Amino acid sequence: MDTLVQQLSNAGLHEKEARVYIALLQLGRGSAYAVADRSGLKKPTAYVILGELIKKGLVMRVPREKKQLFIAKPPEEFFAMAEERLRLARKALPELITMAESQTVKVRTLFYEGINGVKDSLYYRKDEMKGKDMVGFYATAEDATPELMEIFDPYPENLKRAGIGMKVITPEHESTKQFLNKNNPNYSDIKVVSPSLYSGKVSLEVGDTFVRVILFKQLQSVVIESPELADSVRQIFNIVWSKL
Numbered sequence: 001m002d003t004l005v006q007q008l009s010n011a012g013l014h015e016k017e018a019r020v021y022i023a024l025l026q027l028g029r030g031s032a033y034a035v036a037d038r039s040g041l042k043k044p045t046a047y048v049i050l051g052e053l054i055k056k057g058l059v060m061r062v063p064r065e066k067k068q069l070f071i072a073k074p075p076e077e078f079f080a081m082a083e084e085r086l087r088l089a090r091k092a093l094p095e096l097i098t099m100a101e102s103q104t105v106k107v108r109t110l111f112y113e114g115i116n117g118v119k120d121s122l123y124y125r126k127d128e129m130k131g132k133d134m135v136g137f138y139a140t141a142e143d144a145t146p147e148l149m150e151i152f153d154p155y156p157e158n159l160k161r162a163g164i165g166m167k168v169i170t171p172e173h174e175s176t177k178q179f180l181n182k183n184n185p186n187y188s189d190i191k192v193v194s195p196s197l198y199s200g201k202v203s204l205e206v207g208d209t210f211v212r213v214i215l216f217k218q219l220q221s222v223v224i225e226s227p228e229l230a231d232s233v234r235q236i237f238n239i240v241w242s243k244l
Contacts, residue, residue: 011082016041020049021058024072029062031069057081108225119151121212121221123158129207130163133188135237136205138170141179143201143216149179156183169240171195191244206234 008018016039023038024030030038036046050070053059058078062069112121141149159166165188170176172192184190203214209227214220 008078011079012085016045016049017053017056020046021053021072021078024050024059024070025075029069029071031067035070107229110223110225112221112223114219115147115151118148118214118219118221121214121223122151122155124212124223125207125210126159126162126164132208133165133167134159134205134207135167135234135241136169136203137198137200137237138168138176139200139203139214139216140171140173140195141175141216142173144175145216145219148216148219152179153182156187160187167237167241169193169198169237169244171197171199173199191241193244204233206230206237 004022005015005018019039020035023035027034032047032050033043036043050059058073059070062071112118167188168190170192172195205212209230210223210225211229211233213222
């Protein structure tokens with residue numbers, strides 16, 4: 001009973017309404033007293049709830065009965081009504097999204113920690129980035145644990161399969177040779193530079209609306225959701241890229 005009550009609550013009924021509706025389905029038809037007895041509610045409460053369910057179109061009074069009886073509408077009608085309410089509510093979604101996007105404060109910071117956290121951050125907004133390009137400053141792999149490399153190894157290929165281009169600047173280092181040899185074909189373009197010019201140990205990637213920073217040694221990642229910041233860092237990347 002409790003599981004069914006919870007499921008009906010998820011579909012839009014409060015607990016007492018769900019209990020009365022289930023009780024009436026079990027009875028087939030019944031009086032307020034019978035419904036109260038089956039649902040565990042007091043009779044005055046059951047009678048009030050029956051009235052509410054009648055207003056919602058889920059319960060009907062049985063006509064031409066000396067004793068007032070009630071009957072529940074079939075469950076499939078209940079779920080059809082719930083789906084229709086959801087369909088009508090969804091019409092407001094574009095306007096609500098516009099309202100949310102119109103707010104002046106757009107910066108959002110997400111913090112990830114541990115192997116699984118770093119993995120989650122890598123695929124942040126992956127679906128929204130399909131058909132777009134990312135740029136990044138990659139770190140050497142000297143601080144990357146074997147577990148971390150297991151996450152990084154399939155990442156470039158997964159991006160390519162998703163139709164996401166990736167242009168990268170990375171330092172030349174013994175620790176990254178194997179990774180680069182395996183994944184070079186998966187990048188749109190990649191420039192390997194001298195460690196004397198760039199020897200970063202923190203990776204930084206730029207999407208269309210976010211900047212992602214990955215700290216290998218700490219197993220932490222920070223995603224900053226800000227179109228303005230993403231645009232600025234991308235411009236910095238393009239300046240550096242053009243000089244190499």
